[in-house]
Amino acid sequence: MPSRSLSRISRVLISALLLATLAACANLAPRDPLKIDLAGLEPLAGQGLEVRFKVKLRVQNPNDTSIDFHGVALELDINGQPLASGVSDQRGKVAGFGETLIEVPVTISAFSALRQTWGLAGYQPGQGVPYVIRGKLGGSMLGSARFSDSGVLDWPAPAQR
Numbered sequence: 001m002p003s004r005s006l007s008r009i010s011r012v013l014i015s016a017l018l019l020a021t022l023a024a025c026a027n028l029a030p031r032d033p034l035k036i037d038l039a040g041l042e043p044l045a046g047q048g049l050e051v052r053f054k055v056k057l058r059v060q061n062p063n064d065t066s067i068d069f070h071g072v073a074l075e076l077d078i079n080g081q082p083l084a085s086g087v088s089d090q091r092g093k094v095a096g097f098g099e100t101l102i103e104v105p106v107t108i109s110a111f112s113a114l115r116q117t118w119g120l121a122g123y124q125p126g127q128g129v130p131y132v133i134r135g136k137l138g139g140s141m142l143g144s145a146r147f148s149d150s151g152v153l154d155w156p157a158p159a160q161r
Helices: 002-027 110-120
Strands: 035-044 051-060 067-078 081-094 099-108 128-137 145-154
Touching: 035 128, 035 145, 051 067, 051 081, 051 128, 067 099, 067 145, 081 110
Parallel strands: none
Antiparallel strands: 035 051, 051 099, 067 081, 067 128, 081 099, 128 145
16 A cells, blocks of 8 residues: 555656646747847946946847846957957846846956057048947846847047037
């Protein structure tokens, strides 16, 4: 009798384990990628020769379920050269079919600023300067969401006197 009840308990446990596994697999259904765009730049106080900015990213979630995030890291390239990088431990949630703004402080080293100045010296007013932002949005147990955005910044015309 005891072996019979042990067998029944083991079958119930195995069935429960299989159901839990199937439920977990349902949560791993393919999701549409997040849409992350550069929304703005604001200057911040720097230290010594470094320059700092606050990069604003607009995160759009085209999925029907919300996404929790904790942390973001990004790199900014201008004209094909690395310019700035930054991280933030910001936490939040992007609602299903919703959006949110994330702010990340980034640092530009003196060397990167000098390299960019040298590379951009030949640009004319109105000429476009290509940029690329790459990074990752820290996720929950499903891992991080990597993102990339690119575009062209218009080289500003000199001020009229």
